[in-house]
Amino acid sequence: MENKFAERLTGVDGSATREIFKLLANPAIISFAGGNPAPESFPKKDLADFAADILMKSGETVLQYGTTRGIKPLIGEIIKLAEADGIKAAEENVLVISGSSQGIELMAKSFINKGDTILVESPTFVGALQTFKTFQPNMVAVDTDDGGILLDDLEKKIKQHQPKFLYVIPTFQNPSGVTLVADRRKKLVEICAANGVKVLEDDPYASLRYSGEPLKPLKSFDTDGTVIRLMSFSKTISPGLRVGAAIGDAEIIRKFEICKQGIDVHTNNLAQAMVYEYIHSGKFQPHIEEIKAAYKQKRDVMREMIAEYFPKNVKVSPCDGGLFLWLTLPEGINTLDLLKTAVTQNVAFVPGTHFFAHGGHDNTLRLNFSMVSEAKIREGIKTLGGVITESL
Amino acid sequence: MENKFAERLTGVDGSATREIFKLLANPAIISFAGGNPAPESFPKKDLADFAADILMKSGETVLQYGTTRGIKPLIGEIIKLAEADGIKAAEENVLVISGSSQGIELMAKSFINKGDTILVESPTFVGALQTFKTFQPNMVAVDTDDGGILLDDLEKKIKQHQPKFLYVIPTFQNPSGVTLVADRRKKLVEICAANGVKVLEDDPYASLRYSGEPLKPLKSFDTDGTVIRLMSFSKTISPGLRVGAAIGDAEIIRKFEICKQGIDVHTNNLAQAMVYEYIHSGKFQPHIEEIKAAYKQKRDVMREMIAEYFPKNVKVSPCDGGLFLWLTLPEGINTLDLLKTAVTQNVAFVPGTHFFAHGGHDNTLRLNFSMVSEAKIREGIKTLGGVITESL
Numbered sequence: 001m002e003n004k005f006a007e008r009l010t011g012v013d014g015s016a017t018r019e020i021f022k023l024l025a026n027p028a029i030i031s032f033a034g035g036n037p038a039p040e041s042f043p044k045k046d047l048a049d050f051a052a053d054i055l056m057k058s059g060e061t062v063l064q065y066g067t068t069r070g071i072k073p074l075i076g077e078i079i080k081l082a083e084a085d086g087i088k089a090a091e092e093n094v095l096v097i098s099g100s101s102q103g104i105e106l107m108a109k110s111f112i113n114k115g116d117t118i119l120v121e122s123p124t125f126v127g128a129l130q131t132f133k134t135f136q137p138n139m140v141a142v143d144t145d146d147g148g149i150l151l152d153d154l155e156k157k158i159k160q161h162q163p164k165f166l167y168v169i170p171t172f173q174n175p176s177g178v179t180l181v182a183d184r185r186k187k188l189v190e191i192c193a194a195n196g197v198k199v200l201e202d203d204p205y206a207s208l209r210y211s212g213e214p215l216k217p218l219k220s221f222d223t224d225g226t227v228i229r230l231m232s233f234s235k236t237i238s239p240g241l242r243v244g245a246a247i248g249d250a251e252i253i254r255k256f257e258i259c260k261q262g263i264d265v266h267t268n269n270l271a272q273a274m275v276y277e278y279i280h281s282g283k284f285q286p287h288i289e290e291i292k293a294a295y296k297q298k299r300d301v302m303r304e305m306i307a308e309y310f311p312k313n314v315k316v317s318p319c320d321g322g323l324f325l326w327l328t329l330p331e332g333i334n335t336l337d338l339l340k341t342a343v344t345q346n347v348a349f350v351p352g353t354h355f356f357a358h359g360g361h362d363n364t365l366r367l368n369f370s371m372v373s374e375a376k377i378r379e380g381i382k383t384l385g386g387v388i389t390e391s392l
Numbered sequence: 393m394e395n396k397f398a399e400r401l402t403g404v405d406g407s408a409t410r411e412i413f414k415l416l417a418n419p420a421i422i423s424f425a426g427g428n429p430a431p432e433s434f435p436k437k438d439l440a441d442f443a444a445d446i447l448m449k450s451g452e453t454v455l456q457y458g459t460t461r462g463i464k465p466l467i468g469e470i471i472k473l474a475e476a477d478g479i480k481a482a483e484e485n486v487l488v489i490s491g492s493s494q495g496i497e498l499m500a501k502s503f504i505n506k507g508d509t510i511l512v513e514s515p516t517f518v519g520a521l522q523t524f525k526t527f528q529p530n531m532v533a534v535d536t537d538d539g540g541i542l543l544d545d546l547e548k549k550i551k552q553h554q555p556k557f558l559y560v561i562p563t564f565q566n567p568s569g570v571t572l573v574a575d576r577r578k579k580l581v582e583i584c585a586a587n588g589v590k591v592l593e594d595d596p597y598a599s600l601r602y603s604g605e606p607l608k609p610l611k612s613f614d615t616d617g618t619v620i621r622l623m624s625f626s627k628t629i630s631p632g633l634r635v636g637a638a639i640g641d642a643e644i645i646r647k648f649e650i651c652k653q654g655i656d657v658h659t660n661n662l663a664q665a666m667v668y669e670y671i672h673s674g675k676f677q678p679h680i681e682e683i684k685a686a687y688k689q690k691r692d693v694m695r696e697m698i699a700e701y702f703p704k705n706v707k708v709s710p711c712d713g714g715l716f717l718w719l720t721l722p723e724g725i726n727t728l729d730l731l732k733t734a735v736t737q738n739v740a741f742v743p744g745t746h747f748f749a750h751g752g753h754d755n756t757l758r759l760n761f762s763m764v765s766e767a768k769i770r771e772g773i774k775t776l777g778g779v780i781t782e783s784l
C-alpha cells in the first residue's frame with residue numbers, strides 16, 4: 001500500500017544526521033564528527049544517588065503525569081540561572097523542554113506559516129535546518145564573519161524579506177565555534193525589535209568558555225518580548241536526560257506549551273527532578289568548572305596539532321569555548337571527497353556543506369574536540385593533516 | 393511587540409485540558425476528571441533500584457545522546473510484546489516514543505497536508521483532537537455505538553471524503569470506555585486497506601482488562617502496512633517516565649523517526665532503560681495483574697454506586713477495562729452547567745462535549761475511576777447522583 005506522506009517531508013530525509021551517527025558508531029574510527037559531550041564528564045554517581053532518592057521520596061508524583069509547563073522547583077532554578085545572566089523572568093516566562101532543540105520545533109510550529117521567511121546564520125546547526133524545513137519556510141541565510149552575524153547583512157535581509165524570526169546561536173556557535181562579539185549583541189536585538197522580527201537565541205554552549213570574557217546573552221538586551229532564549233543542560237549535565245528550557249514572552253511561552261502538549265505532554269519528571277537536585281545541591285557550578293578545564297585542554301591540543309600538522313593555508317576560526325573548531329580549506333577542495341579518504345585512514349569529521357541552508361562552501365569542515373581523548377586527538381589530527389596535505 | 397503566530401494555532405487554546413488540570417489541582421474536590429493511573433500503583437522501589445543500578449553500570453551511555461530510534465534492548469522487548477499480541481515486527485518496524493500521544497503528533501506531521509481529511513471516532517481523545525487541529529485537517533467524525541466504530545458509517549465516510557487515515561482507540565476507549573467488538577476488527581482493517589486509508593491504532597489501555605475475553609489488536613490483522621499501532625507504558629508502569637512505542641510499516645516508521653529528530657532527538661535514555669529492565673526482570677506482567685485487580689474493584693464500586701444513586705434514565709456505556717465510564721444523561725441536561733453545580737459540592741468530572749470533534753452531545757460526561765480511592769468513589773458518586781437528580 002502506497003504511503004501518501006505530507007508535503008512538508010519532501011526532501012527531508014535526515015541523511016546528514018544519519019551519516020554523522022554512522023561515523024560515530026564505528027569504534028575503529030577516530031571521530032571528530034560528533035557533537036557529544038565527553039562521556040567521562042557525566043556525574044553518574046551523583047545522578048544515581050539523586051534518582052534513587054527522588055523515586056523513593058516522591059515516586060508518587062514523579063512517576064505520575066506532570067504539567068506541561070514543568071516542575072516548579074526546576075523552573076525556580078532556571079529563573080535564578082537566567083537572573084545571573086541579567087535576564088528577568090517569572091514563572092510565566094519559562095517552559096521546561098525536552099532538550100533545547102525541542103525549542104526549535106516549538107518556535108517553528110508556533111510561528112511559521114508555509115512560505116514565511118526566516119533568517120538563519122550561514123552556517124548554522126544542521127538539526128535546526130532540518131526541523132525548519134518540515135515547516136516549509138523560505139529560509140534566508142545571513143552572512144557572518146569571525147565576530148558572528150554581520151549586522152549590515154541582517155538589516156538588508158530584514159528589509160528585503162520581512163522575516164518572522166532570526167535563528168541565532170550567539171556563543172561558540174555550532175558549527176563554527178564563533179561568538180557574536182559584544183558590540184553586535186545589543187544592536188542585533190534593537191534591529192530585530194525595530195522591525196518586528198523575533199529572535200530565537202539558541203545558547204547551549206554559553207557556559208563552556210575557555211578563554212576571553214563572558215558576554216551577556218541576547219535575551220538580556222530584550223525590552224519588549226523580541227527574544228526567546230533556549231537553554232540546555234545537555235552540555236553541562238547530560239544530553240541523555242533531555243532537559244532544557246525556553247525563556248520568553250508569556251504569550252509566546254503559552255503557545256509553546258500548547259504545542260508541547262501534543263509533542264510529549266511534558267518532559268520526563270524524573271529527569272527534571274534530577275537536574276533540579278543537581279543544581280540545587282550546589283554541585284552544578286563546580287562541575288561546569290571541571291568540564292571546562294578538561295575541554296580547554298582538548299581544544300588547546302587540537303589547535304596545537306593543527307598548527308603543527310595542517311597546511312598553513314587552512315584557516316581555523318576563532319574559538320573561545322564550546323565543542324567545535326571550524327576549518328576553511330583552500331578553494332577547490334571538496335570536504336565530502338576528503339571525508340571518504342579520511343575514513344579509509346580511520347579519521348572522520350563533518351563536511352561543512354551540511355551546515356548551510358543552501359549547501360555550497362564545499363571547502364569547509366567541522367571538528368569536535370570534546371568527545372575524543374587527548375591521545376586520540378593527537379593521533380587523529382596528525383592523520384587528518386596528512387590527508388589534507390595530500391589532497392592539495 | 394505583536395506576536396504573529398502561525399495560522400495553525402488559531403482556535404487551539406488548550407482550554408479543555410487546562411480546565412481538567414485545574415479540577416485535579418484542588419485537593420478538596422473528589423475529582424473523576426483525570427485520566428491518571430493510581431499513584432499508589434507505581435513500582436517506585438523497583439524503579440529506584442533499577443535507576444541507580446543503570447546509572448552506575450551504564451552512566452556513560454545512558455547519560456549520552458542516544459539514537460532517535462530508541463535503545464535496542466527495549467526495542468527487543470517491544471517486539472516480544474507485539475508478538476504475544478499476534479503482531480510480527482522487526483527492528484525497522486519499531487520506534488520508541490516519549491509517550492504514545494507523541495505518536496499522534498508524528499502521524500499528523502508525517503501525513504496531514506492542510507485540508508486533508510482524517511477520520512476520528514465520535515467521541516475521541518481530547519488531546520488527539522487538539523494535536524490534529526494544529527495540522528489543519530478536515531476532521532470527520534465516524535459514528536460509534538456500544539461496540540465501537542460503525543463500519544457502515546466508516547465506509548460511507550471513506551467514500552465521501554477519501555481520508556488520509558482513521559484514528560481509533562479500539563480497546564476501553566478514552567473517553568467512552570467502549571471496546572471495538574471482535575467481529576468488527578478484521579473487517580475495519582480490510583475496509584481501510586481496500587481504500588488506501590491508514591489506521592492509527594492508539595491502544596494504551598488494552599492490557600487493563602477486568603472482564604470479557606482479550607481481543608486481538610487491529611495491527612494483528614494488517615497485511616500490507618495499513619495499521620500503525622501506538623503502545624504505552626504510561627498506564628502499566630508510569631506516565632511520568634514518558635515511554636511508549638510506535639509499530640508500523642518500515643517506511644512510515646522512518647518518517648516518524650525523521651520528525652522525532654526535531655521533536656526531542658530521542659526519548660530519555662534512562663527512562664527507556666528503566667522500562668526495559670522492568671519488563672526484562674519479569675516484574676512487568678505480575679504488576680499488571682495487581683493493577684487490574686485494584687482497578688476492577690474500583691470500576692465495580694463505581695458502577696454499583698451509580699446503579700444505586702443515579703436516576704434510572706442515566707445510561708452507562710459498557711466497560712470491560714481501562715480507566716473510564718461514559719454516561720449519557722437525559723436530553724436537555726447540559727453537563728457543562730452540571731459541572732458548575734457539582735464543583736460547588738466538591739465533585740468533578742469532564743463534560744462529554746470536549747471529546748467530540750465538532751462539540752455537541754451536551755448531555756454526556758466522563759468519569760475516571762482509577763485515581764480515586766474506593767471510599768472517595770462511594771462518597772463522590774453519591775454526591776454526584778444527588779446533583780444529577782436535582783438537575784432533572
